[in-house]
Amino acid sequence: MSAEDLKNQGNKALLSGHYNDAVDLYTQAIELNPQSAVYYANRAQAHIKNEAYGVAIEDSSKAIELDPTYIKAYFRRAVSNTAIIKHKDALVDFKKVVQLAPGDNAAKQRLNECQKLVRKAAFALAIAVEEGPALSEQIDLDVVKIDNNYDGVKIDDGYDENDKPVFTVTQKFIDDLVERFKNGKLLHLRYVYAIVVGAIKLFKEEPTMVETPVPEGTTTTVCGDTHGQFFDLLEIFKLNGWPSATHRYVFNGDFVDRGSWSAEIAILLYALKLLNPSFIYLNRGNHETDDMNAVYGFEGEIKHKYNERTFKLFSESFSALPLAHLIGGAYFVVHGGLFSKDGVTLDDIRAYSRFSRKQPGNSGLMMEMLWTDPQPENGRSPSQRGVGIRFGPDVTEAFCKENGLKGVLRSHEVRMGGYEVEHNGKLVTVFSAPNYCDSQGNKGAYINIGHDLEMQFNVFDAQPHPDVKPMAYSNRLMG
CATH class of the missing domain: 1.25.40.10 (Tetratricopeptide repeat domain)
Known part of the structure; x- marks a missing residue:
């Protein structure tokens, strides 16, 4: 030929x-x-x-x-x-x-x-200068009035001792929120502000690496990238159940960008966090960053559906997200992967101040946690992405041995079967956006971990959605 x-x-x-x-x-x-x-x-x-x-x-x-x-x-x-x-x-x-x-x-x-x-x-x-008060501390919700014709469930609960409005997310509100989003409706801006501001407070209270046990009789589900594919996220909850006292969820970053319902996913996940903070946890991904949002659609989507201030609030919330989770003391959950040098320990991650650097930059521990990928060969090599590195089975083995881990769970890459067990069983990639960008034909997957710390892999198909194309709100450079 x-x-x-x-x-x-x-x-x-x-x-x-x-x-x-x-x-x-x-x-x-x-x-x-x-x-x-x-x-x-x-x-x-x-x-x-x-x-x-x-x-x-x-x-x-x-x-x-x-x-x-x-x-x-x-x-x-x-x-x-x-x-x-x-x-x-x-x-x-x-x-x-x-x-x-x-x-x-x-x-x-x-x-x-x-x-x-x-x-x-x-x-x-x-214009970079020493920062003043965060935007979340400046938002005055009283000036954002609910219109008389707003047809959604309301969650205004009066005022606290500092004369600040109080909002308590209820299951009824969540149910209404889901139906609104399924039908193409927006949430009132007052509630968007309240949810994001409330989520920021919760994220800031969490450590850089959140440690979650798996008590007897409970399950923890790890989901990979959902990338604005709202109707596929709903399919996960339909198949696997909603977050509850006996069923926790960890979403491993990249819940925004590319898909055209990133706003709906972010608002729903944050609202669920406010409903019950110990039922759902979120890691930061490489797409929960300003530069990526400016190119891949989240910034454009939020400005189109809400306004620029809403995007700035979300940006603040992304900077507050934890970078990793430790499930049952056995599984290290991180969006991208491992590090460019040996000897990084869980104590190093516990001690890392994620608030000292809002954006991950081009080097350092945060960038590597958000951007790196595995390779089948031992050692390390430059990433095919042009950012970060690739790491081999020996790197994963050494990290797990030094930190007493059963394995590393990461996302960040499409896997045609929804997930892939790699590096002699010590590394699992899970990706939860089936038929990624309406073009890849891949399955989606999520992982259930029980008290015995065994992993159960679950695969699902892409769901129908309204006729809005992926990247609908992205910068035209990526068109």
């Missing part, structure tokens, strides 16, 4: 959503003809679809080396740099795209959007 035949088969695999197959086919084409810029650029597109932005940048750069006028290669490198929040690098390539295609209005729009992101980052840096 010729290189061109392999490329054509790769194109078909890419269009049908079989991204790993596309990568393999393009790789075979490159082996036969390593001088084709098209093959590298096409493989870059398959890597982009797999969120392997680091290697997409490498392939795009190779394509540019072979053909310095190849517009698609510059564009794909720009998109990849945008995806990992390297906007200045992306800006250089978007300018080149416009230079090569001066009549392309879509390219000009993307250049304009990228310039806005660069200016926004520069402005934020320029």
